[in-house]
Amino acid sequence: MSDTPTDGAPGGTPEGANGAAAGTQQPQVKMQVLGQYIRDMSFENVVAQKGVQGEVQPDIKVQVNLDAKKRSAEHQYEVITKFTVESRNKSDGAALFLMELEYGGIFHVENVPDNQLHPFLMIECPRMLFPFVRRIVSDVSRDGGFPPLNLDNVDFLQIYRQELARRAEAQKQGGAGAESGSTDA
Template sequence: MTDANGAPAEAAPQIRMQVLAQYVRDMSFENMVAQKGLQGGDVQPDIQVQVSLDARKRSVEHQYEVITKFKVTSKNKSGSAETLFLLELDYGGIFHVENVPEDQLHPFLLIECPRLLFPFVRRIISDVTRDGGFPPLNVDTVDFLALYRMELARRAEAQKAAQPVQ
């Protein structure tokens, strides 16, 4: 390839990413059915999953910590709509990332890194719900790109609403 002047274009360095560590940062599971002594007879669960993401630079060069936060709430559809269980999981990863352009680093950290962590999060949620006395919950795949775009749109709306009217 050549640039506009006919000189050979310099190849962009290849992006490097390595997962250095992954871990449960915080987890909580509350089985309301067992706590309240409710009978499991007429239970039709309505499951809501909320996902949020956070990323920050670490003190070591090219290292970033990415945290995926899942809040899973199951309520009974029939009858009183009581909460059956509540699971909160903060799952983190430490990533070594090189050669990502600065303007693309934020989306890279909040889309690609959580995508790598997600299978482990799904497994933990499945195991915890099963061990908590419920059928294993296999969380649907999360579209982290769509989640990122929704967050950008939400921030743009909030910024627009915060501007004074002239």
């Protein structure tokens, strides 16, 4: 007789095991943030440099690019999120400020199937970094003489899907796709 309780499920397997033996479950995904850092950052206060006359109504545009690569250590990956934040005056299109931020994270990732690793790195890892990026953008815009800019949440899944669609279209047209994703948020 088996030591595995059956709870009355057909086939002698515990309920919820989907017919798989209890000992053959997929190992749990392990992700650990090993480090975070600003790789590059610039902030240009155009208002202070050139001066803007009249009423200012900012129009903010945010562009997001993603990149990921394997590091030499086993199960370690570097993920870079690149944010370009541009503020222009709605009335005349004059630039108010421009901020570029490349924020990176080093991740230890285990037990993710190979076919799911790329989306994991391009969706889940940037999602983990985003609160820190938001804080940096807010602090730098405030310290640059503007009201703090609180970035809206970024849908990294949508960015990933857009990049897949862009690559598929480029492949149809005979071109090769890039390794990073990009979108306007």
